[in-house]
Each structure stands twice: as C-alpha cells, then as structure tokens.
Amino acid sequence: MEQRQCCVNVSVQPSRGLMDEKFLILVKDVLPASQLTVHALHKSEDGNIWEAFAHYTANATGTVNVSEDPSLGGTYSGVEPMGLLWSLQPDPGSKPGLRLRKMNVQTPMEVVISVYQGQQTEGFKDQVPLGIVLVERWYMAPGVRRIPVTDRGLTGTIFLPPGPGPFPGIIDLWGAGGLLVECRAALMASHGFACLALDYLNIPQETGKMVDNEYFETAYRVLQQDPHVLGSRIAMLGFSLGTSVTLKMAVYSKVVKLSCAVCISGSHVQPADGTMADIFGYWSKNASNIRFNKENQMISRDLLLPIPTDPSLKVDVGRLQCPLLLVVGEDDQNWPAYESAMDIKEMMERAGNNHLLTTLLYPNTGHLIEPPYTPHTRTSVFRLLVTREMSMILWGGEMVSHSHAQEDAWRKTLGFLRENLYGNRNPAATLSSHL
Numbered sequence: 001m002e003q004r005q006c007c008v009n010v011s012v013q014p015s016r017g018l019m020d021e022k023f024l025i026l027v028k029d030v031l032p033a034s035q036l037t038v039h040a041l042h043k044s045e046d047g048n049i050w051e052a053f054a055h056y057t058a059n060a061t062g063t064v065n066v067s068e069d070p071s072l073g074g075t076y077s078g079v080e081p082m083g084l085l086w087s088l089q090p091d092p093g094s095k096p097g098l099r100l101r102k103m104n105v106q107t108p109m110e111v112v113i114s115v116y117q118g119q120q121t122e123g124f125k126d127q128v129p130l131g132i133v134l135v136e137r138w139y140m141a142p143g144v145r146r147i148p149v150t151d152r153g154l155t156g157t158i159f160l161p162p163g164p165g166p167f168p169g170i171i172d173l174w175g176a177g178g179l180l181v182e183c184r185a186a187l188m189a190s191h192g193f194a195c196l197a198l199d200y201l202n203i204p205q206e207t208g209k210m211v212d213n214e215y216f217e218t219a220y221r222v223l224q225q226d227p228h229v230l231g232s233r234i235a236m237l238g239f240s241l242g243t244s245v246t247l248k249m250a251v252y253s254k255v256v257k258l259s260c261a262v263c264i265s266g267s268h269v270q271p272a273d274g275t276m277a278d279i280f281g282y283w284s285k286n287a288s289n290i291r292f293n294k295e296n297q298m299i300s301r302d303l304l305l306p307i308p309t310d311p312s313l314k315v316d317v318g319r320l321q322c323p324l325l326l327v328v329g330e331d332d333q334n335w336p337a338y339e340s341a342m343d344i345k346e347m348m349e350r351a352g353n354n355h356l357l358t359t360l361l362y363p364n365t366g367h368l369i370e371p372p373y374t375p376h377t378r379t380s381v382f383r384l385l386v387t388r389e390m391s392m393i394l395w396g397g398e399m400v401s402h403s404h405a406q407e408d409a410w411r412k413t414l415g416f417l418r419e420n421l422y423g424n425r426n427p428a429a430t431l432s433s434h435l
C-alpha cells in the first residue's frame with residue numbers, strides 16, 4: 001500500500017482557471033475498485049476553513065473521473081463535476097452564519113484538492129493524503145484591468161477586458177449589504193464587458209446622507225465617457241436592492257439609456273418617484289411584516305408583500321423600453337422576487353411591452369444567486385443597513401437546485417448580455433478560455 005500511495009496521480013485541468021470555468025479532476029493509478037475520498041479545502045480571506053468531500057470507487061483500471069463518476073456520499077452525491085466547489089461548507093467548529101465571499105479579486109481563490117484512501121468523513125487534516133493539487137480560481141482573467149473610480153463623488157471600480165476596446169459597458173449593483181463588491185464585475189470583464197462595480201450605500205461623512213438618483217446618472221456618464229467603453233451600449237445589472245435602482249433608472253431617468261437590464265432576486269416595489277432614502281423609509285414603515293422562524297432567522301420577504309396595487313408604489317415597468325431579464329429563485333425568503341416577477345409580467349403584458357421581458361424561474365433556489373460554483377448559503381449573518389444591527393438572515397434555497405440554478409442563470413445572463421450588447425457576436429470567447 002505504501003508504494004501505491006506514493007504513485008497516485010491526481011490532476012486538475014485547468015488547475016488555474018476562471019471562477020465560472022469547469023474543471024476536470026482525474027485520479028489515476030489507484031487500486032482497481034478501491035474506495036477513495038476526494039476532498040477540497042479553502043481558507044477564506046476572513047480566515048475560515050471551508051471543506052467539501054465526496055466518496056468515489058475507482059474503476060477496473062484504477063481511475064476516478066470526478067466529471068463523470070458518481071459520488072457515493074459526502075457533501076454531495078451523484079455525478080456533479082463541480083460539487084467540490086459548490087458544496088464547500090464551513091468547518092463544523094466555525095461560528096454560525098458564514099458566507100464565502102472574495103473581496104480581493106486581484107488574488108485567486110485557492111483550493112487544495114486532496115485524495116484520501118477509503119471513505120473518510122472527518123479529521124482530514126490528521127491524515128496523509130495519497131495526492132494533492134493546488135487549484136487557483138480567478139475572477140480576473142489575464143490582462144483584465146482594475147481601475148478604482150473616486151472622481152465626481154463615486155465609489156466604484158471599473159474592470160476593463162484586455163485589448164483596446166471599446167467594449168460594451170455594464171453598471172453592476174449589489175444589494176443592501178453595501179460595500180464595494182467587485183467579484184462579479186471582474187468576471188464580467190473576463191467575458192468581454194467593461195464593468196463598473198458601484199457602491200451606492202456608502203454614506204459620505206461630508207453630507208451624512210444617502211446618495212440621490214443623480215449618483216447613478218453620474219456613474220452612467222463616467223462609464224459612457226470612458227474611451228474604452230462603447231457609450232451607446234450600456235446595461236445595468238442589479239442584485240436585490242440593486243434591482244430597485246436598475247428598474248428605476250431604466251424607466252424614469254432622462255440620462256440613463258440602457259441597451260438592456262438584468263435583475264437578479266429583485267422587485268419593482270418602491271416609492272416610484274423616491275430616492276434611496278425613500279426606499280429605506282418605505283421599508284421601515286412595514287418593518288413589522290418581518291417574521292422570524294424557529295431558529296430566529298429573519299424572513300424579510302413580507303416587507304414588500306402584498307404587491308401594492310397603488311401605482312405610485314412600484315416602478316412602472318410598462319414604460320420600459322429595453323430588454324429586461326429577471327432571474328428569480330422561487331424559494332427566495334428575503335425578497336418576494338417571484339411575486340414581483342409575476343406582477344411585472346402582468347404590467348408589461350397590459351402595457352404591450354412584454355416582448356422585452358425574459359423571466360428565468362428556478363425552483364428550490366434562494367435569494368443569493370451568485371456566479372457559478374459560489375457555495376450555497378441558506379442563512380448568514382448580515383449587517384442590516386437600516387438598523388446597523390447584525391442579524392441572521394434566511395436567504396432560502398436548497399443546495400443542489402440552487403447550485404445548478406446559479407450555473408444556468410449565469411450562462412443565460414452572459415448570453416442575454418452578449419445578444420443585447422454585442423448583437424450576438426462573441427469577441428470575448430477567447431478571453432474566457434483557459435488562463
């Protein structure tokens with residue numbers, strides 16, 4: 001056995017790739033029909049250990065191919081080529097409510113893939129693996145440029161694809177957690193889009209106030225006037241609260257002219273003529289609608305339910321003039337994304353602009369629909385912007401469905417953006433291949 005152990009061959013292809021790129025894991029030269037555990041370990045930027053593992057049986061020639069062989073148990077089961085990433089879970093000893101999030105996109109996410117003998121379930125660090133490979137997963141492809149934007153009062157970062165451009169542009173807005181989150185924008189640039197990640201919840205000390213709607217128009221102008229950007233081809237991509245901004249700008253702004261819009265886990269419910277501060281004011285009026293489950297996790301979807309009939313309390317999507325993609329998790333416990341999507345559809349049908357609408361509905365999928373292979377987080381500790389308190393939030397979703405939804409939604413989102421920003425040409429195809 002000792003000799004066997006030294007000669008086990010583990011390979012991951014590519015061992016250095018983009019976050020949304022599939023890898024192939026191959027274990028060779030083990031005993032025919034032997035049982036193995038393939039294990040993934042990641043130490044996050046905040047110092048927590050995340051692990052995933054799966055049990056496999058080698059075939060008659062002593063090989064396991066993770067892309068086509070079934071896991072017989074572990075953090076996932078069945079044939080799941082990328083299960084070792086999306087089923088990563090915090091070490092059982094960690095504090096509850098962790099969410100895996102890469103804030104520094106200039107370094108890769110590092111994952112150690114190890115192979116152990118037998119069907120192991122715990123204590124991996126005390127065992128000697130049969131083989132090990134270090135894997136790098138990047139948000140920024142080689143040549144992608146990262147340019148912080150601080151002028152004109154903005155807090156953001158532009159990511160530019162390699163090459164002279166000009167590239168179509170995207171304004172990327174995350175949700176109510178605030179902070180400048182760059183990972184998705186960096187990945188968009190790796191796929192050929194100039195993408196501005198914009199923080200809009202940062203309250204400047206000078207004013208002490210939340211940003212007004214002009215802030216987003218300024219962001220649009222900055223992107224539009226960038227010499228690397230095709231000013232006539234700009235989209236907005238919003239997640240959660242970012243969808244409120246996206247829909248409002250798309251419908252009401254005299255400045256922002258979008259080629260298309262993508263709304264992930266969102267809603268059109270908000271004071272239609274209001275600012276960011278008005279949105280928060282509207283929520284706090286209905287804060288008593290928030291429920292908690294037995295585990296004291298916050299279910300906030302009722303904050304925006306029932307969908308108002310009063311037209312002044314929702315964006316008039318019937319006036320939308322650009323294609324809109326809605327990405328909806330049917331088990332979103334944080335926002336009523338499903339109910340909103342149904343109402344948006346009805347409003348657009350009534351107004352006769354529903355040909356502009358594409359809706360992707362995903363069963364057993366929660367609120368946090370992120371780029372593919374991001375581990376599913378059903379619940380996590382979150383700082384509520386309204387109260388500044390830390391709360392345990394229930395986002396929803398079931399791991400396998402949610403993970404498959406993330407993969408499908410990302411592929412279709414890229415397709416939608418290519419179609420509406422590049423007119424189906426795909427000059428970026430070469431960028432997304434192996435690093």
Ligand SMILES: *[C@@H]1O[C@H](CO)[C@@H](O)[C@H](O)[C@H]1NC(C)=O
Nearest residue numbers: 059060061062063064065068
């Ligand atoms: C074992 O799996 C490898 C990789 O998938 C394959 O090339 C080989 O033919 C398989 N051996 C048998 C006996 O099925």
Ligand SMILES: *[C@@H]1O[C@H](CO)[C@@H](O)[C@H](O)[C@H]1NC(C)=O
Nearest residue numbers: 024025026065066067068069
């Ligand atoms: C492993 O499986 C993948 C997916 O089916 C396949 O593309 C690849 O060729 C296989 N590798 C080997 C060595 O059989």
Ligand SMILES: *[C@@H]1O[C@H](CO)[C@@H](O)[C@H](O)[C@H]1NC(C)=O
Nearest residue numbers: 285286289302303304305306
């Ligand atoms: C907010 O609360 C008011 C008063 O209770 C109620 O009439 C309204 O329907 C609620 N709106 C939402 C969106 O829950």
